[in-house]
Amino acid sequence: MNRVAVVGAGMSRFGTRRLPATSLFAEAFREAQGSVDRGFDPSAIEAAWIGSLGFGGGQIGNAASLLASEIGAPGIPAERVENACASSGFAFRDAYLAIASGAADVALAGGVEVMNDLEPVHQRFWLGVSGDTLWERLAGATFPGVYALLAGLHMHEFGTTREQLASVAVKNHANGARNPKAQFQKEVPLERVLASPMVASPLSVFDCCSTTDGASAVILASERTARAYTDTPVWIEASAAATDALALHDRRSFTSLEATARAGAQAFARAGLRPDDVDVAEVHDCFTIAEILAVEDLGFVPKGKGGAWSDAGRSSIQGDVAVNPSGGLKAKGHPLGATGTAQVEEIFLQLRGEAGARQRSGAEVGLAHNVGGSGATCTVHLFRRG
């Protein structure tokens, strides 16, 4: 397989934007373009993969060609990927495979979602479609409800506390306060998290990510091309993906997302790396419990210990592993299909030492972990500073 690098990455400002998907995606692409050290002409893009749940911005189907035209790359092969909230993690993987195969030297991966143009009742419908329809959605289970079940069992089995869950929110909001593109850029004290209104016990408002408009874009290049763009490429050391049963009742465990565990183990094996080699990780914290499951399932901390580990500050920016220095889905925001490649953008910045006030010092190895639904789809990518 040919080696593949990330040579540019960008994201739109995340938040309540209410712009067409085309405009948001173009904003993200311009940022990515601007990040390429020696400049980047969109005509160099040979193919694009773009993740989206697809319900925002007006163009619901066949949007890939529209997005390609919008960024100045009309006519290229462009494809929409939909794997719920892991859509752009999978889009990134497709772009990686295209370059690894030798079919392309330069490819684009990205994602976009407009959520705030929908009425709340439609948001609930569309969000719900990423979980199991037959057994969960039609029975009224929303994502906060589903993750609350996982949180409740984790508390029961391992003694995880609400304060430990809340510590994830406190950390990620503190990180988001240092990210000028985050949806929420304000620190939130523990007391406020604990006192926030209950959504689905034990998850309160500050345990849940938000409704976000946004886009992200990443430029990938082959080894022979990367040096034409930059002296500091970020190498993709491994790409792995997995799925799990869509419905919770078909799974073997409720205190582990097995797709994460499998994709993570494969990624580490392919890269010849171990969890303690990782300096910085963007993991899929759609709820505080989701970050705790992720750091356990990825092997940063033994199963059941994630809550105490977070509460002890071990996942802070200068902790054992900087987990979600961007603010994560929790504070940076979660525009579904845009999240996977936004995670890659943060890792790109961190490994190049360009993450400003939220920089993990000396970061050499990074990980991006993107989950779809309640864990039915997952990608894990490992990166190393070039």
Place this chain on the structure above:
Amino acid sequence: MNRVAVVGAGMSRFGTRRLPATSLFAEAFREAQGSVDRGFDPSAIEAAWIGSLGFGGGQIGNAASLLASEIGAPGIPAERVENACASSGFAFRDAYLAIASGAADVALAGGVEVMNDLEPVHQRFWLGVSGDTLWERLAGATFPGVYALLAGLHMHEFGTTREQLASVAVKNHANGARNPKAQFQKEVPLERVLASPMVASPLSVFDCCSTTDGASAVILASERTARAYTDTPVWIEASAAATDALALHDRRSFTSLEATARAGAQAFARAGLRPDDVDVAEVHDCFTIAEILAVEDLGFVPKGKGGAWSDAGRSSIQGDVAVNPSGGLKAKGHPLGATGTAQVEEIFLQLRGEAGARQRSGAEVGLAHNVGGSGATCTVHLFRRG
């Protein structure tokens, strides 16, 4: 790039099935499995790409993991691709790239669509989303309307006649009559096509494809693995894709689908083949005019001559090129996301001499051409008998 073969392919019976997408996809997969000469265990699948517009069968989002579980391959990386009616053409291309890269030895590509579980008003909405929303769908342009514009100009510029358009329908229904899985298995005389009710002038009912439920599945293998499954693999000689402006008014031509022309030219160049090397082609005949545009844009016949060429029987099963021996979208049916890999299935059968009453004798080289929307997305694949 590693060489990639098709070692198995299958499709469900196409028609008004009203089954869940999971059941239809499992039916297609079992057929594909049954077509592998030395047997095939689903646990061999390392990754899957599944095309769907996604509006049928109940599970609207994140369905890839559900479909993977359904066919006995739980946990594998599985991804939904949505590029309108070219969804599974692009899914097939992704699976090809994964094997070409060396990341996998065995992959699955497929597609599924359930259209008959929707009320007609919703069908119109969902179908419309594959065309441009801002300038076309919201102005009331349906796909028959859009293709009628292309047909009208083709008639005006090149003297194409309604009888020539109708000859495509007559041929494809004659072919469909020999395909036990086609939605329509009855010959339709020219007079009946011409006398059928007008939908959008000059396209009448028999110029348009139908509303279809169905699924298809193709098993791809690397060169080093293919021979373990069969002595007669079908080699993928080239994979190409392109896009065009989504809205008609942004295009340079209305009598050519440029994405087809570009993807076709790239595919022939990569394979070192020419249009007259092709014995059998499945092209995207969502309307009769679409087949005429396709045979011209792919280079089987000069621009403007496609109508007369079809009318003269040159695209019949034993003609210059057997075009749509399966019956095409016109008679086999068009379950949107399932069409691209159903085309590959027909080429697989034809190149192995297994197409029964519709066999093109001595077929050595085949082509599959899949279009999304009114030409905004397109894949072209070339195949050779192993």
